Each structure stands twice: as structure tokens, then as C-alpha cells.
Amino acid sequence: MSHSGKKCVVIHNGSWQTIAGFSNRETPQCVIPSGYIQRDGPNESQIFGTFEMLDEAQKNDPSSNVYTIIDSRGLPYNWEALESQWRYIYEKQLQTDPSELPLIISVPASSSEIDARIVQKYFELAFERLKVPTLQIVVEPLAIALSMSKSSALVIDIGARECKIIPIIDGTVVKSGVMKSKFAGDFLDFQVTELLKDRLPPTESSCQMWYNSQTWIQQFKNTMLQVCDRNLVELQRFHEEQANQPQPADLQQFTANSLTQTKNFLLKTPNRGKQTVSLELKDCLRLPEYLFQPHLANKDFASSDGLCELMSKAIKKAGATVSSLGTPSGGGNGASLTLNEKGAASSASMGGSTNKNTNATANAPNSTNAPASGISPEQVYSILLTNVVITGSTSLLQGMEQRIVNELSIRFPQYKLTTYANQILMDRKIQSWIAMSSMANLPSWELGKWFSASDYEFVKNCAKR
Numbered sequence: 001m002s003h004s005g006k007k008c009v010v011i012h013n014g015s016w017q018t019i020a021g022f023s024n025r026e027t028p029q030c031v032i033p034s035g036y037i038q039r040d041g042p043n044e045s046q047i048f049g050t051f052e053m054l055d056e057a058q059k060n061d062p063s064s065n066v067y068t069i070i071d072s073r074g075l076p077y078n079w080e081a082l083e084s085q086w087r088y089i090y091e092k093q094l095q096t097d098p099s100e101l102p103l104i105i106s107v108p109a110s111s112s113e114i115d116a117r118i119v120q121k122y123f124e125l126a127f128e129r130l131k132v133p134t135l136q137i138v139v140e141p142l143a144i145a146l147s148m149s150k151s152s153a154l155v156i157d158i159g160a161r162e163c164k165i166i167p168i169i170d171g172t173v174v175k176s177g178v179m180k181s182k183f184a185g186d187f188l189d190f191q192v193t194e195l196l197k198d199r200l201p202p203t204e205s206s207c208q209m210w211y212n213s214q215t216w217i218q219q220f221k222n223t224m225l226q227v228c229d230r231n232l233v234e235l236q237r238f239h240e241e242q243a244n245q246p247q248p249a250d251l252q253q254f255t256a257n258s259l260t261q262t263k264n265f266l267l268k269t270p271n272r273g274k275q276t277v278s279l280e281l282k283d284c285l286r287l288p289e290y291l292f293q294p295h296l297a298n299k300d301f302a303s304s305d306g307l308c309e310l311m312s313k314a315i316k317k318a319g320a321t322v323s324s325l326g327t328p329s330g331g332g333n334g335a336s337l338t339l340n341e342k343g344a345a346s347s348a349s350m351g352g353s354t355n356k357n358t359n360a361t362a363n364a365p366n367s368t369n370a371p372a373s374g375i376s377p378e379q380v381y382s383i384l385l386t387n388v389v390i391t392g393s394t395s396l397l398q399g400m401e402q403r404i405v406n407e408l409s410i411r412f413p414q415y416k417l418t419t420y421a422n423q424i425l426m427d428r429k430i431q432s433w434i435a436m437s438s439m440a441n442l443p444s445w446e447l448g449k450w451f452s453a454s455d456y457e458f459v460k461n462c463a464k465r
């Protein structure tokens, strides 16, 4: 079954935001929170949509609570709420009937098989409840890489719940190399709240917490936090050593400790009004440093869950697996349902978002695709390091891209390094949706498999036997 050139509905359910629209449009119809507000009592209702939820949360009504739909693995667990959310999207945002257009959805890459139950639940929701004619499930990082014309890439996705590193070789996710940690946007939200707790009114309800993370915390992360271009502990030590050395008076202005510069933020909270928060640069650098060195936040957090270690492990594991098997291990999880395991990836042509990406480093990009068999670990390292794709909204923190480049250069000094990160802020935020939509429009994309209600019946009958 092929739908090339046909208009489809594209829905991406991230753990923080859900993006939906039509494949024949450049931008999505809506970007809404992935959670919802449940109002109990006489006016019982479920509230979806950014503005509707913000209005409700601002009331701080004790009978209203925020609930999530997606679990910490990036998969739905609250299927009734997911159905209500999709109905809201179709009815209010897309203004179309689900039975009219094919649907494309995404699943995250996983280090294990996507649970067959999850796929069955998606089928049940799409075919039985919403009567969608055909459904395609794409693996999110694979769509991002392929839409950028890359059949091999190291996708670094720093989102809300998780930071994920996904090596892809020849259009296949190398599952053993997929690395994840919980040190991402939500963790930073918690750290920001801890940092400013003396200035904040006590946050009691889930609505208040959600409201804060959607409003001033996001602004705070965007304007105040900054990623240090190297290990912050070493930089601080360097400044301390400098301070201890006697300096001629006329040189002191040049050797002043830049980490003590102050930055100001206008904090607006409902109960305490406006107040100016002044922080030294070292505090603004310290929070994002936890993503790289989590043990600095709490000694119980493993340093091996830091971004540097995860990137290094993902590359090395991918190298070892691909070279030992001659082919990426196991194929692409959800990919086993939706995508051929290798091959046709190289036929994917440029997607719509590609021209908006820039090279962060000046090194020549790798244009060759190594064959999956007879490949050495070093060749795998080289392929991955020349195709580092940085995505996820937390990667928009100032200086993130440079730090990733610096850390990879330290760990793999003999390899060329090229990173790709969408420089258009809004496009980076919706990159997964743009990628899914571009892939849907490729006439030659034979990787995706469309499922229909009869496939679902077949799966159900097999399960019964």
C-alpha cells in the first residue's frame, strides 16, 4: 500500500509536547502540551490545548489536576486520555474526521523491542476507536536522520523526560548502542525550582507546578542558563589558581574572574508579583553542567549517566556491535514493524527541513555510507562522528552544541567531527514532526509500512490462537 503524495495526518506525542498537522503543510496545525487537566466535581471535564490549560491552571482550583499521558520511556500508558487527546486534535485543531486521512505516528527508539502490546494498543485506538483508514508507525530518530538525507547518524535528543543517544547505521537503529538518562529538561526544571526556592511561594498543586514549568521556568532556562564550553569544575579551579597568583594592578582587569559576573532575571510569579533575581555566571553554568556531570547535583547520581559518558558509550557499543555482527543488531525495534531493517535508506532524498540545518564545525561532512558488513569499529566511529545530529528542545540551551563538539573531540581526537543542529529555534522544537512529515512526502520512501484494519484483525486472530 502506498500513500506517497497523499495528504496524511502526522501526530508526534513527545513526553512534554504533542505536535500535530498535515503532511502537505510546512508547519504543524498545533503544538500542545502532552498532558491534560482533569477537572473534578460538578463541572467535570478534561482540558487539552496550551491556552485552555494555562487558563485553567492559573485559576489554581483545588479540584483541577494535571495528568500525563506518556511514561518515562516515551510511550503512552494512559490510553483513554490519549484517545481523548487525539479526538481533541482531530476535532478542534485539524477539523477533520479521523476516518478521512491516513495517520502517521512516532515511537521513540528503544534498546529493546517495542512491546507488542503497545503496538496492539495503537492499532486498537486507530482502527477500532477512531476508524483511521491506514496507520504508519515511524521510529522518531530514524525519521530525523533520514529526513536530513542521512542513513547513518548519531542522534542526540535532549528532551524533557530523557536524554537519548541513538546510533543509526545504514538506516537501522543499533539497539545495543541506544543510551538514555533522566538528566534532561524536567530534571533542570526541578533544579531551577530548588535554586530559587527561597524566592518562590510554596508550590502545592500539580497545576501550579505545571504552570511554572510552562511559563517562567522555561524563560529562565532560555535566558539565564548557559552550558560551559568545558568542564566547569576545571574552569573554576583555573580561576581560583589565577586569583591566588599575584598580578600587576594594571593587568587585573584582564584576568578578572568572569564566573562572578552577574545576570539578572525578572521573576513573575502569581502570588509574589515581580522580583529581580541576580545570579553569578557560575550558578547559571552549574545547572546545565549537571547534565554532563550528574554527580555534582547529588553524589548518588552516577557520573556514567552524564551526557559525555553516554555519547562515548553509544559510539563504542555501536562500533563493537556492528563490526562483530556485520550488521546492526536486531534492526530497528518499532522499525521491525514499520521499516525494512536496512537497504533502501540510502534512496531517501533531502527532506524539507534539511536546508535549514547548518554545520557547527568546518570539517568536511561524510558523504559515503559504509557497507554494514566487514566494517571495523573505527569506521563506525568515523561514520557516526561525521554525522552527529543534535535535537530536542533542551539542546537549545546556550552553548550546548559547542560543549558536545568539545567533549566528543576530547574523547575521539583522531576523528573528524561534524554536528548538525537546526539553527531555527522553532524548527528545532518541532524537528520530529517536520521529519515525519518530510518522510511522508518522499515518493520513493519504501521503508515505511502502512497498516490497515485487516492487518489489525490478522494480528488479533494470531494472538487468539
Ligand code: ATP
Pocket: 013, 014, 015, 016, 017, 018, 034, 074, 157, 158, 159, 160, 161, 162, 184, 185, 186, 213, 217, 218, 221, 222, 391, 392, 393, 394, 395, 396, 397, 429
Ligand atoms: P521527550 O523527548 O522527553 O519525549 P519532548 O520531545 O516532548 O520530550 P522537547 O520539546 O524535545 O520535548 O523538550 C522539552 C523540554 O525542553 C522542556 O523541558 C522545555 O522546558 C525545554 N525547553 C524548551 N525550550 C527551551 C529553550 N529555549 N531552552 C532550554 N530549554 C527549553
